[in-house]
Amino acid sequence: MLDKVIFFFFAGVAILSAGLMVTRRNAIHSAVFLITTLLATAGIFLQLRAEFIFIAQIILYVGGIMVLFVFVIMLVRLDVALHQIQFSRQKWVALLVTLALALEVGVMLWSSRKVPGQGFLLPNAVPAGKLPPNTEALAGRLFDAYLLPFEIASVLLLVAMVGAVVMAKKRT
Amino acid sequence: MTPSGYFLEHLWLIPLFPLVTAALMLLIGRRLPRSAVSFFCVGSVFLSFVHAAGAVFQLLAVAPENRVYQQILFEWITPGAMPGPGGLVNFVADWGYLLDPLSCVMVLVVTGVGFLIHVYSIGYMGHEGGYYRFFGYMNLFMFSMLTLVLANNLLLLFVGWEGVGLCSYLLIGFYFLKKSAADAGKKAFIVNRIGDTGFLLGIFLIATTFGTVRFTSQMLSDPVAYAGILETLRAMVDQGRLAYGAPILTGIALLLFVGATGKSAQVPLYVWLPDAMEGPTPVSALIHAATMVTAGVYMVARMSAIYQLAPVAMDVVAIVGATTAIFAASMAVAQNDIKKVLAYSTISQLGYMFLALGVGAFSAGIFHLMTHSFFKALLFLGAGSVIHALSGEQDLRKMGGLWNTIPATSRPFLIATLAIAGIPPLAGFFSKDEILGHVFNRHNESLIMDRYLFLWAIGVVTAGITAFYMFRLFFQVFRGRSRVATELEEHIHESPKSMTVPLMILAFLSICGGWFALPVLWGENNTFGTFLEPALRGVKDEIGGVEVGHHTLFKEYLLMMASVGIATLGIWLAYRLYLQYPKLHSKVAAAWPRLHNLLINKYYVDEIYDALFVNRVKDLSTAFGVVDAKLIDGVGVDGAGWLARVISRISMWWDKWVIDGLVNLAGKITNGLSVPVRMFQTGVFSSYAVLILLGLAILLGYYGHHMHMIVRNLR
Amino acid sequence: MMPIGYYLFLSMALFLIGAIGVITRRNVIVVLMSIELILNAVNINLVAFSRIFGDVAGQVFALFIIADAAAEAVVGLGIIIAFFRNRETVLEDEMDLLKW
Numbered sequence: 001m002l003d004k005v006i007f008f009f010f011a012g013v014a015i016l017s018a019g020l021m022v023t024r025r026n027a028i029h030s031a032v033f034l035i036t037t038l039l040a041t042a043g044i045f046l047q048l049r050a051e052f053i054f055i056a057q058i059i060l061y062v063g064g065i066m067v068l069f070v071f072v073i074m075l076v077r078l079d080v081a082l083h084q085i086q087f088s089r090q091k092w093v094a095l096l097v098t099l100a101l102a103l104e105v106g107v108m109l110w111s112s113r114k115v116p117g118q119g120f121l122l123p124n125a126v127p128a129g130k131l132p133p134n135t136e137a138l139a140g141r142l143f144d145a146y147l148l149p150f151e152i153a154s155v156l157l158l159v160a161m162v163g164a165v166v167m168a169k170k171r172t
Numbered sequence: 173m174t175p176s177g178y179f180l181e182h183l184w185l186i187p188l189f190p191l192v193t194a195a196l197m198l199l200i201g202r203r204l205p206r207s208a209v210s211f212f213c214v215g216s217v218f219l220s221f222v223h224a225a226g227a228v229f230q231l232l233a234v235a236p237e238n239r240v241y242q243q244i245l246f247e248w249i250t251p252g253a254m255p256g257p258g259g260l261v262n263f264v265a266d267w268g269y270l271l272d273p274l275s276c277v278m279v280l281v282v283t284g285v286g287f288l289i290h291v292y293s294i295g296y297m298g299h300e301g302g303y304y305r306f307f308g309y310m311n312l313f314m315f316s317m318l319t320l321v322l323a324n325n326l327l328l329l330f331v332g333w334e335g336v337g338l339c340s341y342l343l344i345g346f347y348f349l350k351k352s353a354a355d356a357g358k359k360a361f362i363v364n365r366i367g368d369t370g371f372l373l374g375i376f377l378i379a380t381t382f383g384t385v386r387f388t389s390q391m392l393s394d395p396v397a398y399a400g401i402l403e404t405l406r407a408m409v410d411q412g413r414l415a416y417g418a419p420i421l422t423g424i425a426l427l428l429f430v431g432a433t434g435k436s437a438q439v440p441l442y443v444w445l446p447d448a449m450e451g452p453t454p455v456s457a458l459i460h461a462a463t464m465v466t467a468g469v470y471m472v473a474r475m476s477a478i479y480q481l482a483p484v485a486m487d488v489v490a491i492v493g494a495t496t497a498i499f500a501a502s503m504a505v506a507q508n509d510i511k512k513v514l515a516y517s518t519i520s521q522l523g524y525m526f527l528a529l530g531v532g533a534f535s536a537g538i539f540h541l542m543t544h545s546f547f548k549a550l551l552f553l554g555a556g557s558v559i560h561a562l563s564g565e566q567d568l569r570k571m572g573g574l575w576n577t578i579p580a581t582s583r584p585f586l587i588a589t590l591a592i593a594g595i596p597p598l599a600g601f602f603s604k605d606e607i608l609g610h611v612f613n614r615h616n617e618s619l620i621m622d623r624y625l626f627l628w629a630i631g632v633v634t635a636g637i638t639a640f641y642m643f644r645l646f647f648q649v650f651r652g653r654s655r656v657a658t659e660l661e662e663h664i665h666e667s668p669k670s671m672t673v674p675l676m677i678l679a680f681l682s683i684c685g686g687w688f689a690l691p692v693l694w695g696e697n698n699t700f701g702t703f704l705e706p707a708l709r710g711v712k713d714e715i716g717g718v719e720v721g722h723h724t725l726f727k728e729y730l731l732m733m734a735s736v737g738i739a740t741l742g743i744w745l746a747y748r749l750y751l752q753y754p755k756l757h758s759k760v761a762a763a764w765p766r767l768h769n770l771l772i773n774k775y776y777v778d779e780i781y782d783a784l785f786v787n788r789v790k791d792l793s794t795a796f797g798v799v800d801a802k803l804i805d806g807v808g809v810d811g812a813g814w815l816a817r818v819i820s821r822i823s824m825w826w827d828k829w830v831i832d833g834l835v836n837l838a839g840k841i842t843n844g845l846s847v848p849v850r851m852f853q854t855g856v857f858s859s860y861a862v863l864i865l866l867g868l869a870i871l872l873g874y875y876g877h878h879m880h881m882i883v884r885n886l887r
Numbered sequence: 888m889m890p891i892g893y894y895l896f897l898s899m900a901l902f903l904i905g906a907i908g909v910i911t912r913r914n915v916i917v918v919l920m921s922i923e924l925i926l927n928a929v930n931i932n933l934v935a936f937s938r939i940f941g942d943v944a945g946q947v948f949a950l951f952i953i954a955d956a957a958a959e960a961v962v963g964l965g966i967i968i969a970f971f972r973n974r975e976t977v978l979e980d981e982m983d984l985l986k987w
Contacts, residue, residue, distance in 0.1 A: 038927060065923065
């Protein structure tokens with residue numbers, strides 16, 4: 001029961017602030033609502049016993065990426081953009097398509113609930129108390145089976161960093 | 173022993189010095205100060221003179237038979253094999269220099285007199301604009317003239333020949349802003365072209381006849397490979413393929429003589445020389461008296477071997493020479509321009525030279541050439557000095573009484589006048605007497621009258637006229653009452669040293685220049701003739717046709733007395749008419765008005781030429797102009813243009829509507845087909861994102877249907 | 888313990904909201920934020936399945952996706968700054984150089 005309360009609380013906050021993020025005129029407001037969404041998602045992660053991802057979500061997303069966003073929003077002069085139309089001409093088409101998608105996925109998920117042992121109501125394979133220490137397990141996996149992708153990811157970050165510097169640099 | 177030495181080995185330097193300075197003047201002369209121009213230009217001519225004199229002395233060091241030095245610098249024109257006498261020959265025209273007694277005389281005259289005139293020009297041209305240009309042209313002329321006299325073949329000689337013609341044109345037209353000067357330059361150039369046509373044809377005929385244009389192969393390492401005209405001619409005569417009076421030789425000789433009449437101003441091509449007096453006076457002295465106009469004489473003497481075998485051509489030369497001599501002398505009588513008188517006198521004296529050549533007295537002709545270049549250069553320079561003193565006045569009627577006003581000019585002028593009049597012991601006397609003596613010697617004693625006696629008579633009469641008009645000039649300029657305009661009178665001044673010193677040197681040469689002929693007085697041969705003899709010998713003594721037959725000493729003196737007598741008569745007449753009774757000559761003129769008019773107007777020769785040739789050529793040009801405008805331009809060019817335009821219009825229509833139409837059609841079709849596809853390509857990424865989502869929805873719709881089936885089966 | 892379906896619905900909802908943001912917003916910065924939201928939705932999915940199956944590999948991939956999101960945000964924002972410097976705008980429908 002408590003699980004449900006916690007889940008719905010976080011999910012409600014996440015969806016609500018996501019919707020506000022998409023609709024706000026001011027980009028700073030959007031960023032604040034995105035932060036709220038991300039924090040709520042972090043709560044979901046905690047509920048799912050993924051402590052490391054929870055921390056990473058808060059530190060990296062909220063602390064890192066969003067700060068970057070706010071910086072850029074302040075660098076780019078947005079007062080002009082404030083008075084312009086915020087939504088593009090295709091918004092009704094877009095909404096229609098999105099609704100169709102939501103309908104399809106929802107129907108599929110809903111219709112899968114009657115399948116025994118899988119689908120919508122699939123239960124946890126492992127009870128919460130029997131889970132190994134999350135960070136240890138993650139680290140064991142990361143530095144064992146996924147060592148090479150991990151290194152590649154580091155290279156990717158390096159490349160992204162250099163690329164961002166090059167692009168944002170003033171042309172001389 | 174063959175001639176050798178520094179100066180001979182550096183023969184090529186003689187024409188090079190003036191060429192270098194000419195190039196310097198014409199390229200950067202504008203920026204040089206006058207003193208530098210004078211230094212370089214006069215200095216280069218002086219260096220040429222020194223080298224020429226050195227070369228002549230080194231040539232004199234060997235025996236007369238070996239006095240030939242030939243130097244081939246490089247092979248210049250090598251067209252390859254061409255038909256010649258006795259099969260194919262390898263025709264080569266080289267750039268080479270030849271020094272033999274004949275070119276010795278010429279090169280000394282050209283560089284010596286040329287140097288003096290250059291020195292004179294420093295003073296004379298000192299106040300003129302275009303100083304560097306004048307000296308550049310003068311040095312270019314020196315180069316061309318030296319190339320002409322030193323050339324070892326006819327083609328190179330022709331290069332010099334055309335070069336001096338060019339310089340003559342440039343210098344006559346030196347004051348090119350004056351229309352008469354520019355016209356005179358053009359006239360000289362065009363008239364010379366007529367002569368050059370004949371000359372060039374003569375060269376071609378020589379090349380095809382002998383297979384070579386080199387004068388001689390003497391003193392060359394390989395006489396067979398380097399054939400010369402002289403040797404080839406001798407061989408052909410020996411083989412009997414050419415004989416005395418052969419038509420081809422006559423043709424060659426006549427064609428070459430046509431060239432000589434143009435360059436040396438003989439009848440009928442003399443008309444350019446009087447007009448050439450439009451140039452500065454040093455130019456008249458150097459080019460139109462001393463050197464260039466004698467090029468024709470030099471050329472005929474150079475080809476004497478051929479002329480000696482062509483008696484008809486010789487007679488033509490002699491007759492043309494004699495005609496020119498008396499004709500020009502008679503015109504000189506009535507001229508009132510001091511330079512024009514001297515110009516006609518030059519023509520007349522050149523006629524003498526050709527008369528000498530025509531009777532086979534080549535050495536006498538060259539002798540007169542040399543003495544004439546001394547005293548005629550002196551006369552011109554003196555005239556220039558007089559003009560200088562009178563601030564540009566050239567009319568004889570406005571001179572007079574200058575004898576003591578400008579002594580440094582008048583004394584040398586008197587010497588030159590005496591020399592040209594033929595008073596012993598001055599240079600002109602010896603050379604003129606030599607010519608008349610040779611002409612008289614050809615006279616066949618058994619006949620009372622033959623053409624040589626007639627030619628001699630003409631020569632003697634001309635000598636009298638010469639003395640008359642020269643002293644007429646002298647008296648009018650220097651003696652009698654002054655008729656100088658009063659405003660000019662006070663400006664009369666003696667010329668600077670740079671002008672008078674050359675006059676004195678030339679006066680000295682005019683006195684002594686003829687003393688080579690002194691041995692004739694005691695019955696021996698002329699030293700000058702003996703010196704030249706190896707170069708003028710011809711191919712065979714016995715068929716030379718010139719009996720040098722010794723005339724008796726008595727007859728020699730008789731002839732001398734005849735010429736001196738008639739000269740004295742001329743002087744006396746001039747004295748009577750112009751000095752003793754100054755009014756008398758106008759009365760004489762009034763007594764024969766027609767003759768006077770004829771002489772004043774120079775026998776209307778210019779007018780006749782205008783009517784006969786110039787205007788006819790103009791008419792022809794006009795006719796051709798009409799043809800050009802109407803037929804060539806109208807029908808030909810415009811027609812072709814019209815046709816091309818019509819065709820291009822058709823072609824354009826085809827191109828525009830059919831070719832381009834097809835291309836456009838293909839483009840339009842593609843364009844039309846692309847419209848539905850293009851509509852998706854908005855370039856805005858969110859629309860692409862919509863499409864992605866749409867695709868996802870469609871896929872999921874399809875996949876969801878399958879999943880529905882699976883789920884139902886599981887149930 | 889919550890069944891998987893709840894998480895999937897949450898994930899779907901966030902994904903679709905993000906998609907709407909990407910499609911309809913003209914401000915490129917907000918579009919980038921929406922993309923972050925989509926990636927986050929994917930993360931929820933991965934972590935949820937990781938929990939259900941008791942396999943930590945899903946969380947590893949979630950970690951990679953966070954790294955990837957960081958890289959993407961850095962490059963995307965760099966592009967935005969460069970573009971803004973040239974064109975003085977952040978509106979995506981003015982970025983139409985890809986047009987035919």
